[in-house]
Amino acid sequence: MAFHLTQGTFSFLPPLTDDEIYLQVEYCLDNGWPINIEFTDDPHPRNAYWDMWGMPMFDVKDAAAILYEINQCRRTNPHHYIRVGAYDRGKGRQTLALSFIVNRPIHDPGFALSRQEVHDRTIKYTLHSYATDRPKGERFL
Amino acid sequence: MIPSSQTGEPGSITRPVLDNSDDASADVSAILHESQIMEILQRLDQELIGLKAVKTRIREIAALLLVDRLRRSLELMARPPSLHMSFTGGPGTGKTTVAMRMATILHRLNYVRKGHLVAVTRDDLVGQYIGHTAPKTKEVIKRSMGGVLFIDEAYYLYRQENERDYGQEAIEILLQVMENQREDLVVILAGYKDRMESFFQSNPGISSRIAHHLDFPDYSLDELLAIAQLMLAEQMYRFSPEALKAFEAYLKRRMHMPRFSNARSVRNALDRARLRQANRLVARGGRLSKLDLMTIEAEDILASRIFTENIPDEEQQPALSQDTSIV
Numbered sequence: 001m002a003f004h005l006t007q008g009t010f011s012f013l014p015p016l017t018d019d020e021i022y023l024q025v026e027y028c029l030d031n032g033w034p035i036n037i038e039f040t041d042d043p044h045p046r047n048a049y050w051d052m053w054g055m056p057m058f059d060v061k062d063a064a065a066i067l068y069e070i071n072q073c074r075r076t077n078p079h080h081y082i083r084v085g086a087y088d089r090g091k092g093r094q095t096l097a098l099s100f101i102v103n104r105p106i107h108d109p110g111f112a113l114s115r116q117e118v119h120d121r122t123i124k125y126t127l128h129s130y131a132t133d134r135p136k137g138e139r140f141l
Numbered sequence: 142m143i144p145s146s147q148t149g150e151p152g153s154i155t156r157p158v159l160d161n162s163d164d165a166s167a168d169v170s171a172i173l174h175e176s177q178i179m180e181i182l183q184r185l186d187q188e189l190i191g192l193k194a195v196k197t198r199i200r201e202i203a204a205l206l207l208v209d210r211l212r213r214s215l216e217l218m219a220r221p222p223s224l225h226m227s228f229t230g231g232p233g234t235g236k237t238t239v240a241m242r243m244a245t246i247l248h249r250l251n252y253v254r255k256g257h258l259v260a261v262t263r264d265d266l267v268g269q270y271i272g273h274t275a276p277k278t279k280e281v282i283k284r285s286m287g288g289v290l291f292i293d294e295a296y297y298l299y300r301q302e303n304e305r306d307y308g309q310e311a312i313e314i315l316l317q318v319m320e321n322q323r324e325d326l327v328v329i330l331a332g333y334k335d336r337m338e339s340f341f342q343s344n345p346g347i348s349s350r351i352a353h354h355l356d357f358p359d360y361s362l363d364e365l366l367a368i369a370q371l372m373l374a375e376q377m378y379r380f381s382p383e384a385l386k387a388f389e390a391y392l393k394r395r396m397h398m399p400r401f402s403n404a405r406s407v408r409n410a411l412d413r414a415r416l417r418q419a420n421r422l423v424a425r426g427g428r429l430s431k432l433d434l435m436t437i438e439a440e441d442i443l444a445s446r447i448f449t450e451n452i453p454d455e456e457q458q459p460a461l462s463q464d465t466s467i468v
Contacts, residue, residue, distance in 0.1 A: 057283065059284050060283050060284060060286070061255050061257055061284070061286070061287055061288065062254055062255055062286035062287025062288070062325070063287075064254075064286045064287065064322070064325045065282075065283035065284070065286040065287075065325075068283065068286075069283070
């Protein structure tokens with residue numbers, strides 16, 4: 001089975017269609033969560049710093065506008081992972097309420113498990129994305 | 142861009158059409174009741190004085206959208222009508238107010254999804270350097286999606302004297318959106334009649350994409366008086382009978398002075414009358430009844446600067462008013 005990145009909500013499901021994305025975004029907006037769009041070609045699970053696609057859209061009221069931006073981002077970064085984040089500024093939350101991937105590269109070779117032998121023959125394990133062996137912007141081509 | 146799951150079942154086209162017989166029926170009164178549209182139209186009638194033609198057009202649009210909904214319930218396909226509009230008329234004739242009502246009406250009839258009004262002018266759309274305009278315009282368009290985009294004094298977007306003006310870029314983006322994203326937002330352009338006319342002449346693309354050109358005529362004296370009384374009633378004030386006569390005299394003079402802006406001038410005049418009333422009551426002192434606090438007397442209006450300044454050709458006023466009504 002081909003590698004499938006599982007980060008964020010819905011990532012164990014088949015990729016969402018545009019209609020499904022629209023409904024999810026509408027749900028976020030109805031809850032008053034501003035949406036932002038991020039993209040990266042370094043999908044390591046510990047990479048918290050994805051690139052922002054424009055500013056977070058604080059004053060957008062309709063999902064059609066978000067979908068328009070998602071499509072703009074896809075057109076510019078077709079070989080990147082793109083995710084949508086919904087920020088809940090409500091008291092007690094002040095964090096992402098929902099985050100899900102809306103675009104995947106056509107082919108992601110996945111991650112390698114690398115072992116490092118340290119003192120006393122202990123083994124340390126870490127993940128390494130095959131794609132990041134290539135320079136930024138040339139991955140997943 | 143509305144997903145099919147919202148407008149109907151996905152794949153409704155392939156589903157065999159069962160109730161396509163001509164005697165299938167739909168209930169008008171049920172849908173009228175559900176959308177509460179009559180209530181809004183009635184409020185429009187009560188709260189907006191005059192504007193006959195505008196109200197008629199709004200009724201027609203509401204009726205069309207209702208019928209469209211009924212037709213859709215019987216699976217009669219029709220493309221959603223284009224509802225971009227232009228409001229032309231003098232200052233203070235109610236363009237913004239009607240636009241706000243329009244947003245509510247379109248929302249109740251499910252034409253726009255959210256029903257908010259985003260009011261902008263040239264400054265909000267046009268940038269200051271190359272490459273600044275497109276993101277700015279798109280930002281505004283995104284903000285108004287699902288609602289109504291109201292562009293006040295739209296003719297400023299196009300500067301005839303400067304070919305390289307960035308306004309042209311904003312117009313082009315607007316055109317594209319008005320054509321391709323009709324379900325996502327309604328654009329209303331507003332401005333003074335003559336300048337909008339020349340704006341449309343130099344931008345035929347915009348004019349042809351606007352289905353409804355609504356003209357807001359200047360109010361007559363009687364309408365202005367009715368507006369004044371409505372405004373006062375909203376704020377729990379009222380004219381004494383003498384004050385009403387005084388205000389009529391005030392309006393007669395004010396209407397022929399420069400910079401008269403219809404309902405807005407009325408509102409300003411009333412605000413000043415309230416100031417004078419308050420001053421009069423404080424100067425009088427003693428106990429004040431509720432009636433005292435509510436009533437605007439003739440002297441509050443007659444103290445206006447307009448009555449003390451000499452208006453030239455006052456004797457010719459009737460002739461003058463005829464002139465302006467022709468122009």
